[in-house]
Amino acid sequence: MKNVLLLGASGLISPYIIPGLETDYNLKLADIKPHPDGIPVDMVDVRDYDQVLEAVQGMDAVMNFTVLRHDETLSFHVNTWGAYNVMKAVAATGIKKVIHSGPAQTLDWYKHDMEIPVDAPHAPTTDYYFITKHLSNEIVKSFARVHQIHTVCYLFQGLTHRPTERVTKQSVRDFLIIYDDLVHACKQGLELESVPDYYQEFNLHSHYGPKKYSLEKAERMLDYSPQENWWEYQSRTP
Amino acid sequence: MKILITGAASTLAKEIITALGAGHQLRLMDEVAVEPQENVEAFQGSLLNQDDVWTAVRGMDAILHTGEPPPNLSEEEQARDQQLLDLATRGTHQLFKAGVEAGIKKFVYGGTLDIFRSYSDEVYISELWKPLPDPDMPEMSRYLGEHTAREFARDFLVTVTGLRLGKLVYEEEVAGQTPDLLWLDYRDAAQAFSQTLTRDASDQAWWTARWAMYHLCADIPNPKYLINQARGMGYQPTHNFEANWSQDGGLT
Numbered sequence: 001m002k003n004v005l006l007l008g009a010s011g012l013i014s015p016y017i018i019p020g021l022e023t024d025y026n027l028k029l030a031d032i033k034p035h036p037d038g039i040p041v042d043m044v045d046v047r048d049y050d051q052v053l054e055a056v057q058g059m060d061a062v063m064n065f066t067v068l069r070h071d072e073t074l075s076f077h078v079n080t081w082g083a084y085n086v087m088k089a090v091a092a093t094g095i096k097k098v099i100h101s102g103p104a105q106t107l108d109w110y111k112h113d114m115e116i117p118v119d120a121p122h123a124p125t126t127d128y129y130f131i132t133k134h135l136s137n138e139i140v141k142s143f144a145r146v147h148q149i150h151t152v153c154y155l156f157q158g159l160t161h162r163p164t165e166r167v168t169k170q171s172v173r174d175f176l177i178i179y180d181d182l183v184h185a186c187k188q189g190l191e192l193e194s195v196p197d198y199y200q201e202f203n204l205h206s207h208y209g210p211k212k213y214s215l216e217k218a219e220r221m222l223d224y225s226p227q228e229n230w231w232e233y234q235s236r237t238p
Numbered sequence: 239m240k241i242l243i244t245g246a247a248s249t250l251a252k253e254i255i256t257a258l259g260a261g262h263q264l265r266l267m268d269e270v271a272v273e274p275q276e277n278v279e280a281f282q283g284s285l286l287n288q289d290d291v292w293t294a295v296r297g298m299d300a301i302l303h304t305g306e307p308p309p310n311l312s313e314e315e316q317a318r319d320q321q322l323l324d325l326a327t328r329g330t331h332q333l334f335k336a337g338v339e340a341g342i343k344k345f346v347y348g349g350t351l352d353i354f355r356s357y358s359d360e361v362y363i364s365e366l367w368k369p370l371p372d373p374d375m376p377e378m379s380r381y382l383g384e385h386t387a388r389e390f391a392r393d394f395l396v397t398v399t400g401l402r403l404g405k406l407v408y409e410e411e412v413a414g415q416t417p418d419l420l421w422l423d424y425r426d427a428a429q430a431f432s433q434t435l436t437r438d439a440s441d442q443a444w445w446t447a448r449w450a451m452y453h454l455c456a457d458i459p460n461p462k463y464l465i466n467q468a469r470g471m472g473y474q475p476t477h478n479f480e481a482n483w484s485q486d487g488g489l490t
Contacts, residue, residue: 018406024284047314072328072331073328075325076324076328077324080323080327080382081324082372084319084323084378087373088373091373122390124385124389125389125392125393126334126335126389126390126392126393126394131331131385131386132327133388134385135327135382135385136383138378138381138385139373139378139382142370142371142373142378143373146372146373147373
């Protein structure tokens with residue numbers, strides 16, 4: 001099994017995808033805070049290059065799910081400087097696979113458009129979350145190109161559990177991914193042999209219904225698709 | 239015009255002060271003490287300190303953010319890289335945000351043409367080409383600072399101008415050396431900073447008009463980096479390294 005470092009293991013996303021990934025990978029969990037369920041986690045601060053360099057030793061791939069959204073200082077330090085440290089450590093140790101993550105950089109600017117492709121030009125605005133993650137994308141892209149690191153960047157905006165019962169009189173959200181689907185996407189990304197130009201971004205969500213954010217690229221290059229027809233849970237007729 | 243100049247201890251800033259002449263009120267900001275000059279206000283402070291930034295922008299009409307790092311950077315590589323990145327990204331964001339909130343309408347950012355070095359020297363590079371920055375921090379940080387500056391033109395009714403500078407030298411100091419396609423004399427770069435102050439697109443409804451980018455290099459016989467766009471705003475370099483290029487055959 002591949003050794004995979006998961007940075008941000010105690011955050012808002014990772015605790016829900018770890019169970020689905022640890023069956024197929026030797027996961028090394030890392031964060032600056034304890035896991036909410038008490039699972040052992042290595043204390044690694046992505047702002048500290050030496051800590052990151054130590055954490056990536058012996059890994060085949062790195063998943064960077066760290067994020068700090070709206071703090072005027074920490075957003076730059078975690079999202080931007082953190083991404084730099086991760087990619088620098090990855091390059092220094094010869095690791096050839098990275099999964100990076102962030103929000104879609106098209107949310108506000110293309111708010112009134114439909115069928116928005118993932119490769120629409122970034123429009124991060126000056127919002128701390130979006131600009132710092134956009135800057136991280138530029139850093140990751142540069143390291144990936146120069147050091148030939150096959151890197152995928154997953155963009156999503158909201159995650160949730162699989163539905164268990166019908167919901168009526170509610171539209172699905174346009175950019176929401178169910179954890180089971182994210183697990184599937186991570187596996188696909190980790191197994192992808194090569195990434196064109198060493199860096200590609202992918203919209204990831206779980207619903208074909210609204211047709212606002214295109215999944216075409218993820219389907220074509222990652223063989224990604226929602227694992228169930230979640231739409232049926234919100235069908236008007238049972 | 240009341241103009242804040244950052245990176246004021248740098249050689250570039252000194253030449254900008256000279257190029258601007260006596261017709262403006264200047265405030266010079268850097269992390270180290272800047273030598274006081276006649277009719278020029280010096281302010282020692284950091285772009286990473288919010289109080290310093292607020293003090294620096296107050297009462298100004300324009301910001302010339304040279305992008306030049308302070309001379310007191312750490313000698314340790316990792317710490318220095320973090321400083322460079324923090325200054326270019328968070329520092330630029332903090333400076334421009336304070337400027338917008340203080341009512342400033344004109345912002346200029348000094349980036350670098352190094353982000354095109356990956357391209358073959360056989361091509362002509364204009365502002366339409368996609369940058370390919372290397373991760374090396376001096377280059378990467380200037381590139382990310384440019385992105386940070388650009389977003390303020392997207393979000394606010396202000397004029398933001400990006401200047402991508404060639405490799406800054408003094409013509410007389412490189413006499414006899416093999417010429418470099420990236421060379422740009424400090425005095426010509428300073429001239430361009432001064433000229434950007436005439437640009438006023440703050441009332442333009444489209445952000446693409448509020449943001450502009452210019453490439454700055456010497457005017458050499460067969461350039462890799464084209465400066466036609468900058469000529470449009472009046473850029474006329476006067477230090478063009480003729481002696482170096484004629485000695486080299488002029489077509490390297």
